Amino acid sequence: MDASALPRWAKLAACRQAIDARRREILAGESEDGDLDEEVVLAAARRIARPPLRPVINASGVVLHTNLGRAPLAELALERLCAVARGYSTLEYDLAAGGRGSRHMHLAKALCELTGAEDAVVVNNNAGAVMLGLAALAAGREAIVSRGELVEIGGSFRIPDVMALSGATLVEVGTTNRTHPADYRRAIGETTGLLFKAHRSNFAVIGFTKEVEPQELVAIGREAGVPSMFDLGSGTLLDLTKLGLSGGDETPVGQAVAAGFDLVTFSGDKLLGGPQAGIMVGTREAIDACRRHPLMRALRPEKLCLAALDATLALYREGRAEMEVPVVRMLRATPGTLTPLASGLCEDLRAALGAPWSVELREVSARAGGGSYPNVALRSIAVALTHPQRKASELEAALRQADPPVVARIEDGELLFDVRCLHPQTGREALLAAALPALLSTRDDLTS
Numbered sequence: 001m002d003a004s005a006l007p008r009w010a011k012l013a014a015c016r017q018a019i020d021a022r023r024r025e026i027l028a029g030e031s032e033d034g035d036l037d038e039e040v041v042l043a044a045a046r047r048i049a050r051p052p053l054r055p056v057i058n059a060s061g062v063v064l065h066t067n068l069g070r071a072p073l074a075e076l077a078l079e080r081l082c083a084v085a086r087g088y089s090t091l092e093y094d095l096a097a098g099g100r101g102s103r104h105m106h107l108a109k110a111l112c113e114l115t116g117a118e119d120a121v122v123v124n125n126n127a128g129a130v131m132l133g134l135a136a137l138a139a140g141r142e143a144i145v146s147r148g149e150l151v152e153i154g155g156s157f158r159i160p161d162v163m164a165l166s167g168a169t170l171v172e173v174g175t176t177n178r179t180h181p182a183d184y185r186r187a188i189g190e191t192t193g194l195l196f197k198a199h200r201s202n203f204a205v206i207g208f209t210k211e212v213e214p215q216e217l218v219a220i221g222r223e224a225g226v227p228s229m230f231d232l233g234s235g236t237l238l239d240l241t242k243l244g245l246s247g248g249d250e251t252p253v254g255q256a257v258a259a260g261f262d263l264v265t266f267s268g269d270k271l272l273g274g275p276q277a278g279i280m281v282g283t284r285e286a287i288d289a290c291r292r293h294p295l296m297r298a299l300r301p302e303k304l305c306l307a308a309l310d311a312t313l314a315l316y317r318e319g320r321a322e323m324e325v326p327v328v329r330m331l332r333a334t335p336g337t338l339t340p341l342a343s344g345l346c347e348d349l350r351a352a353l354g355a356p357w358s359v360e361l362r363e364v365s366a367r368a369g370g371g372s373y374p375n376v377a378l379r380s381i382a383v384a385l386t387h388p389q390r391k392a393s394e395l396e397a398a399l400r401q402a403d404p405p406v407v408a409r410i411e412d413g414e415l416l417f418d419v420r421c422l423h424p425q426t427g428r429e430a431l432l433a434a435a436l437p438a439l440l441s442t443r444d445d446l447t448s
C-alpha cells in the first residue's frame, strides 16, 4: 500500500511509536540523532493499518483448521452471501403475505430432503445446537450419556458442562471403553428425559471397546418412551467412504436420522463445508420444541449464514458438492491429484531461491481436522524446504509474518508446504508471492 493510501490514524500511531522509541534511545544515551527514517515509519504504519482478521494461506495440510476459520466457502455460497449482504432481503419477510415471515423456514425443506428428516432448523453453531437441544428436550430431567462420550471438544466445550448449563441432569452410564445396552436400560427411570449420544470427534477409543449402536440406543429409548439425541459434531451429507475416505467412523447425517433419533445436530463449517452454523434435524415435535424455546432468540442464525448455507446445500442437492465444495474436494485429494501442483511449486521455489536452499517433494500425512476423522491420516504431498543456516522454526515464523501470512508445518526439522489446502488454480502463485519475500528476507538478514 503506498503511503498516501494509508489511513491517517495508522500513520499517526506509527509516528508516535517511532518518536517514543527514539526518545527512549536518546535518554538512554544510545542515540543522539532525532531524525526518523521515513521508510521504517511507513512500514510500521502499514503493519498497524492491517485488519486483525485477514486471509492466510493454509499450507499446514489440515483441511478443517478451526484456528484458520475452518471451511472456505464454495463460489456459489460467496455469490449468494454477497447478494444478500449488499442490500435488503426476505430474511423475515413473507412476500406472498406482504408481512412478517420466519427466518427459520428458509432451509428446512432443503435440509429435510438431504437428510430424510421430518423437520430442521439452523442456529448459530453446533455448540449452540447441542445446548438448545438439551434445553428443549431435557431441561429439568435426566439425560443419560455413556462415559465413553463425555467429550471435551476444545474451546471449553465439554458435554458435562453444557449439560449443566442447559438445565438437564447428567446421568453417566457404562465405562470409558465399554457401554452396554443394559447400562442404559438400568439407568432409565421416572425422571429420564433423554438418551444422548455424542460423536467422539477428536479422539478414538481402541482395543477392548463396546458402544451401543445408534439403532439400538434409539430402540431402548422408544421402549421406555424416552427421546434420543445424537450430536454428530462434524456431520457429513455424503458417504465419504464411497469417495475414497476410509478408516474413520463418521456417521452420515442421513444414517443418524434413519436410525430414528428425535434430534441430530451437526456443524455447518466442518465436513459439510459451509458457513459457521449449527444444524438441527429430527422429528417435527423435537424441532418445534427447539424453535419455540426462548434460547432460540439468542442462538438464531444471521442472514449471511443462511444465504451461504442455502447455497452450499444447493450444491449437495444438485450433486455438485464433490467438485465445488472446497472442503469435500480437499478431503478427496490424493497424492496423484496433488503431485502436479506440488511439483510446480517445487520447481518455482528451487528457481527462485537457488543454493544453498534445498527444495524437495515429500509424501506426508495430512489431517482432516475439526474433530473429523481423528484417527485417519490423509496421504498428501508437500514441498520440503531447508536451509543450512536457518532453523525450520525461524522459517516458519518468518512465513507467519508474510503478507498474506503463510501457515506451514514442521516435521523432522524440515519446513513443509502441504499443498492439499491450496487453491488448485491460484494456490501456487499465491503461495509463491507471499512466501518468497519472507524467505528471502531471512537470507538477507544472514548475509548482511
Ligand SMILES: *Cc1c(COP(=O)(O)O)cnc(C)c1O
Pocket: 125, 126, 127, 128, 130, 153, 157, 198, 199, 200, 201, 231, 232, 233, 234, 266, 267, 268, 269, 277, 278, 370, 371
Ligand atoms: C465441533 C463439535 C461441536 C461444536 O461445534 P461448533 O460448530 O464448533 O460449535 C460439538 N460437538 C461435537 C461432537 C463436535 O465435534
